[in-house]
Amino acid sequence: MRETSRTKSADKAGESITEAALSAAAETAPRRRQARGERRIAQLLTAAAGVFCRTGYAAASTNAIAREAGVSPGTLYQFFPNKEAIAVELGGHLLQRAHEAHGRAFLLENLDRPLPDLLDAVLDPVIAFNCENPAFWALMHGSGIPGIAQEHDELHVGLQTRVEGLLRACVTPAASGAPATDTELAHVAHMVLGIMKTSLELILASEGAERAAYIAQLKTVLLRYLDPMITTPPPH
Amino acid sequence: MRETSRTKSADKAGESITEAALSAAAETAPRRRQARGERRIAQLLTAAAGVFCRTGYAAASTNAIAREAGVSPGTLYQFFPNKEAIAVELGGHLLQRAHEAHGRAFLLENLDRPLPDLLDAVLDPVIAFNCENPAFWALMHGSGIPGIAQEHDELHVGLQTRVEGLLRACVTPAASGAPATDTELAHVAHMVLGIMKTSLELILASEGAERAAYIAQLKTVLLRYLDPMITTPPPH
Amino acid sequence: MRETSRTKSADKAGESITEAALSAAAETAPRRRQARGERRIAQLLTAAAGVFCRTGYAAASTNAIAREAGVSPGTLYQFFPNKEAIAVELGGHLLQRAHEAHGRAFLLENLDRPLPDLLDAVLDPVIAFNCENPAFWALMHGSGIPGIAQEHDELHVGLQTRVEGLLRACVTPAASGAPATDTELAHVAHMVLGIMKTSLELILASEGAERAAYIAQLKTVLLRYLDPMITTPPPH
């Protein structure tokens, strides 16, 4: 009974250059229509971000999102088959935006920098992004609640993977505190992600000096936690 | 948006021994009724704990709790004015039970033990308690979600205070990494609490060796984070 | 997530005689409560019958049924988990009522009466019942429409079985027009049921003389259709 599934952007993406060239003029109209749709989607995602931030994912209602976006419920459902889909799409958008804005920072060229620098290089963009897009944090909190979690876990898993990769690249196997196995490394990654999540909660809830203080604490925690895994103690 | 009006049963629960003693002889019947009431409350709170664990606080329905307790919804509302009140009372009970079971550990006699021992002494009971009463963690996760959070925050604030007290007692002001001000100390306490929360999520979600590994990681994180606040580096 | 399922009457049925005797007085109250429930159920079923008759099963809305019954939607859902359940229960009730009212007619003692008498004996009660309970016909018309049919088909299958049984008992194997195999007999039963269904549509839609005429036609059709299966032609 549910057969809708937006393909919009896919169409556009699949549109061959020739075709595009041929119908330059004529396609203005369709494009405008699509543009309207895209705008609505953006509008809805923005609204959803707001509602998710204010009420959390679980308590957010599709009607509330539609209202916030200034459209009718029906319109929302023309673009998203259900609440989950909104969250998923929003997660994707945010992730992509994160990449575009601070992507370089993550796939570091210079992992051999001293850990404090490395932490700055990684955490600062992450924190900045989360402060600008607090919905991201809200989305990550669908997890743990059964029946809501599944889709969101893609988000989690994605982040988890990335953190794990970073760690794997940084860790000095010879270091005394380094995780010995892959499993152990995964545990460390989970811990790091968890620490970042809680810290972000504190960071997002505060401002100014306090926020700065929490940021500093986060860096301190991670620095002290990870340093023994990376720095080989000098032979005495 | 949701008008709370908690209390009521709290009084009853807080009823001091003295009061009870005063009405010893004549009040057998009423006392029995009160005893029955206590039993009902315990029954309901147990049921609530189960439901909160399974579905999370937000998704838990009062009807489900009543059903799990084997009573009618009306009966539930005879003891609790609303859903929040159940959570609050449950939080209180759990906290009290925690005290009774592992209370000594917290109000430490021996804060001058080396930090690893101290962490064991504090964390092991906490972890044990949370594993036995997973509802505790579930309850702490109403937070952050506006409209649900307020009442739960009493729980948070309580824990936060306690952690802060512990820290204050442990920290060596002369240590290089020690928080300089009360505010800073509060921040550290928040971080510690946050780290414990996330770690508990991982710990509760796993079993056996994995659980042990996460416990070890939690201790490692806190050890490394707090050590510089406590240990004065030896003058070289 | 759906755990409700009335058991009410089951409880009552399971209630042991001793218990019942012991609590004769005391059970008045509970019984009254149950009585209220039963009354509501009856009320809702009556309302449903009305709505099904007027709008057909598919177009009937639970809200409409509740409104017709003069209760809120929530009340309806306290007794029935969904629309289908109402139809099923109503079907059951009607069937039972049919049994109670005209049951003898069906399990005939005198199958050896001449066919016209037999048809009268069987059809008159059926027709009377359908005229008094036009919802029955409405219920049988959920069939054929995919996604609605399944539950109703129990009704169909039940009737089909009964008609088949009757036929099997009546048919004279030696008769020239008699169905040779069980499959053939089943086909005949399907036809007979179908003829009854369509005829009932006409009968229910008319009144007075016209209704009588349609009843006569129905009997004529069946008489002429079935007679050769029952009557052995006299050897000439």
Added chain:
Amino acid sequence: MRETSRTKSADKAGESITEAALSAAAETAPRRRQARGERRIAQLLTAAAGVFCRTGYAAASTNAIAREAGVSPGTLYQFFPNKEAIAVELGGHLLQRAHEAHGRAFLLENLDRPLPDLLDAVLDPVIAFNCENPAFWALMHGSGIPGIAQEHDELHVGLQTRVEGLLRACVTPAASGAPATDTELAHVAHMVLGIMKTSLELILASEGAERAAYIAQLKTVLLRYLDPMITTPPPH
């Protein structure tokens, strides 16, 4: 409750050859547009037939029809003012197609053939047509359900009229079982139509040998029902 306003495309469909001829030369463009329109209508009706068959008339959604036809909902509404109109038009088309394909059979040249032959001559095309166009049967099942029925009843009435005509032509007034009045004849016609409808349900739902068996049963029923109205019993 539902304001219908059918017609519109009917005119266009009924456009006589003369009219078309008049505007032969100059109206190439408009004609093309009209041709396109006809194609669209055909496309939509085909889609509607499919959807009606699969989901039944009531559950069919205009959006689903448009999707099946590969056009937008707006386009659908450019040709049909509402859902009912689609059904009506489809009914008309099917009827017309029936005429074109098997029309001769109906307006019989040889009503004086023996009844079995006559039934074959009439029913075989009807059955064939319904098997090829199962939507026809689906359409006839909007009836009986108030608020949906009215428009469809044109279909019914049409068929009813035709059956009545046939009967009137066949019946031997002198036959002992013949209907005495017009009203009676109308009743017989209704019965015959009803029998055909139910039988078609069984026929359409089965295949191969079973289908053949049901076809045979249908003929048997009608033969036995109608024979006494047509055959004058030999004077003894």
Added chain:
DNA sequence: GATGAATGAGGATTCATTCAT
């Protein structure tokens, strides 16, 4: 003509909470 976005009332269903018994 065609598109597809937009509408908004309506449908089924749930749930915190109240009330009569």
Added chain:
DNA sequence: TATGAATGAATCCTCATTCAT
């Protein structure tokens, strides 16, 4: 006290229909 029926607003979602482009 305990019950369970009752409430009604709110939830998610659908659909016939309209409208701007």
